[in-house]
Amino acid sequence: MTRLTLALALAILAAACGREPHGPPDGGHPDAGPVGPRDDGTLSLATWNMEFFGDATQGPADDALQQRNVTAILADAGFGIAGLEEVVDVARFNAVVAALPGYDAVLSSDGARVSGTSSCVSFGGSPCYGDFEQKLGLLYRTSVASFRSAQLILTGDATTEYNFGYRPPLRVDLDLRTGDGGTDPLVVIVVHLKAYADTASLARRQASSVALKGYLDSSLPTQKVAVVGDWNDDLDHSTAGTAYPSPFQNFLNDPARYQFVTSVLTEANIGTHSFGSTIDHQLVTNELLPQLRAGSVTVVHPESWGDPSYSPQSTYNGTTSDHWPVVSRWER
16 A cells, blocks of 8 residues: 555545544644644643533534544644633543543633632532533643642622633642752633623623732732633724723733733734634733743644534534634743
8 A cells, every 4th residue: 555545545534533632742643733732841831622512512513523632733833831712521531631641631610629719600500510511621731731739719799700701710829840850839810701792791801801800909919920711802902892902901001011022923813713813811920021032822723624624614613612722932
């Protein structure tokens, strides 16, 4: 059998059966482009909304195929740390992590590892982040970072939790392994703000931004912090319309303390969602900002990798997610 014939046969098989997960993460699909090598001494920090991952009633119709695709994409990308949104099926998510050797993860519903799960409410009452609700997660490579603690923040106030869409942020404290063999504390906060482009939802995002900045100002005034996730709005103006300023103007007005490193995507009109909006962002404190590798912020497009399970874009959007991963790279 010729090499061309073999490649064609494998492609047909993959299309028919759906992609099987890789073995150990390879740190970059041959065509991954901007993701780059995994172990070059830097930290790749990502955020990815996985669109109702594992929800039998929402999102991609084939949950098993979505799980295989998510596993393969995370394996190929080799992210050091990734904030994840819209994780619904915990068992499927745990299976993804188990198929990624060298990784660990924590979900916002995990009362054994996350404090505060019993002090907040959700659509179904208390505790929040119930079985059928969208959860936040943090995936990290254990050779890059070690787990310290995790907690839900900005809970206990009914109005605040409502403004966050009953998805209080997940704060995870990590020890980042440095190039000299030491460790450096890093706080990663994963967020998923209120969706939709109506003005009422815009007002709730604005209120959430005020609450989040108040928390950062008071609780983490000098720490290295990254706030990553689906912010559901843009930075130049709101998705509710050009007449409305960004709901995150309070952060934008404090550049000495905070920077959205994803502002370069907004400025270039690079969408992170299938509708074309730049709504997935990474905000960092001034203590962390100097470690950003210039030109590293990008949107990852797995549909360009040639896998028939999610190529072309329409297939990716239909089988995997309506968002793309957003990644940045940091010196450590």
